[in-house]
Amino acid sequence: MRWFWLDRFTEFACGSHAVAVKGVSLSEDYLHDHMVGYPIMPNSLITEGMAQAGGLLVSENYGFSELVVLGKLAKVEFHTCVRNGDQLTFRVEIEWVRGDGAAVKATAHVGDKLHAKALLFYARMGEGSEEMFGGRLFRPEVLQHWLSLVGVFEVGVKADGSPMQEKDYPQFEICNA
């Protein structure tokens, strides 16, 4: 199983916000044990979904060229239970961004109902990250594949409103060559 906790982006506005959805299915293993007889999607995984959506938005802000990691959940609250058959909608907004990191406000809704709300901090690892981790954690082709799977280039728009294109990111062009 790959660590994908959102299915598809429906909006991706560079430098601003993004909206992504995740269908919660009984065919997902983790629901079988959590809880037995009463499946509930764990809030940790819902948080991961919000964090992945925000992380990709922040990563785009740095041209998808450097590693961006979730550093801190400054505030997270949960309101209800998310069950099999529900569809989660994650909305993430860049609240603050700087050369070394960013803050993102995130929510998760089921329909109109607010389920989770979070303030997430991301750290930009910069050029020294390979040395720090003893190797590259995320290869450009893996990131490109992920972005493609979740429809970023289908719905993404740049700050000027023009569509996002893979050719705007040179490292992906090298992968395509």
Add this chain to the structure above:
Amino acid sequence: MPSEEEIFDKVREALVDALGVDDDEVTTGATLQGDLDAESIDFLDIVFRLEKAFDIKIERGELFPEDILTNTDYVQDGKVNEAGILKLRERMPFADLTKFEAEPVVQNLGQQLTVKDMCNFVAHKLAG
């Protein structure tokens, strides 16, 4: 320009929110890393809250000049040399570096940064 007390109150609020500490733990002499358990990612959170609270812009390396601490012109064998100390004094006029200068081991700088230094930093920014 807010008074010293007003600056302290807002800095304390930022630290309480960012670090999850109690109001009374945030004293002027408390060190951010040693006493309040701030980790490196918390500094982003703190800077975010200070910018909002005081309507200021804090650039990377302004509060904590990591570029000096990772520059081999200024650091040898894990210690900041004389040129590095001069550079730190220039970049951190808001901080009391006396204790650090006595034993300028790189890691000590973060450990010794106090709430008072943070308040001085904000006052320095507001005055600039």
